[in-house]
Amino acid sequence: MDSNQYRSLTVPVAPGTSDRRRLAIGRRTDGTALSLPVFVVKGARPGPVLWVQGCLHGDEYAGSRAIHHFVAGLDPDQLSGTVIAVPVVNLMAWEQKSRVSPIDHLDLNRVFPGSSEGTWTRLLAHRLLEAISASADFVLDLHGYRSNYFALYFHQQDEAGAMAEQLALDSGAPAVVGVDEAWLEQSLFAVLTRRGIPAILIEAPGEGRNDPEVIDYYLKCMQNITIKRGMIQGDATRRSPPDQLKNLISIPAPASGFVDLKVKRGDKVNHGQIIARILAACGDPVAEVRSPGGVALVLNLDTHGVIHQGEPLVMIGEFCD
Ligand SMILES: [Zn+2]
Secondary structure (H helix, E strand, O other): OOHHHOEEOOOOOOOOEEEEEEEEEEEOOOOOEEEEEEEEEEOOEEEEEEEEEEOOOOOOOHHHHHHHHHHHOOOHHHOEEEEEEEOOOOHHHHHOOOOOOOOOOOOHHHOOOOOOOOOHHHHHHHHHHHHHHHHOOEEEEEOOOOEOOEEEEEOOOOHHHHHHHHHHHHOOOOEEEEEOOHHHOOOHHHHHHHOOOOEEEEEOOOOOOOOHHHHHHHHHHHHHHHHHOOOOOOOOOOOOOOEEEEEEEEEEOOOOEEEEEOOOOOOEEOOOOEEEEEEOOOOOEEEEEEOOOOOEEEEEEOOOOEEOOOOEEEEEEEEOO
């Protein structure tokens, strides 16, 4: 069947079956429809609806590949509830191997709830939120670029906030971070949790590539969460309790130049500890970056080697007491 002939996501799927659907977004400049491929696996038994997605940022592929494996391994006869899986959310960015849309250059995870009248990225955010709100009980958003392994949830004192925290803990991530920072307020996981649909964002290293270790990690996260929610049978990964972090602090480069890193992802840093030096083209030091928070974990690090002033260099999360 031609991929564009798949039925819309709004058409029900019979219990104990799976189907491929399309989520309509809009029209390209040549008038053809742009829609996203969606897998729907509806269990023979009732249960919650999990929405899982990859490539919200178009160049973070490992989550998408893990979704392919996860869906292929689901048996509708043995499933309680429904899995709706969108392997590539930001299709136009993915086609360009780019983090952001090639049309309006906006970061999709900074524009939720989006707008039906907006440019591509805002329209995509709007349609996505509409579809998730109409169908999902909880959401996993798989990312992974220059990060360490961690799960991010929106810290909120209500049922959705508590469940989001539990999803992060259940994922098996070695670190979980509860945030309510203003700069993340228009990200999907925050907007959904505020609207009562618990959602988490899962990060991993690997620069977004199809790294088998990272793909396997994401697959285990999805399996752990569906096992813990009683959707599938199996044994969840056993780990020691994760590091619990708060206050996600993003530190921009204070100057442009070569980056001489003094820490690695996953390192514990103290207040004032040197994280990096910035060097001019000739190699002379021009600036240094020190950790501004309390005792923290290095969660994200730009390892490219050269950076421009104002670009995010490092992100840390402070340990909860
Ligand atoms: Zn991302």
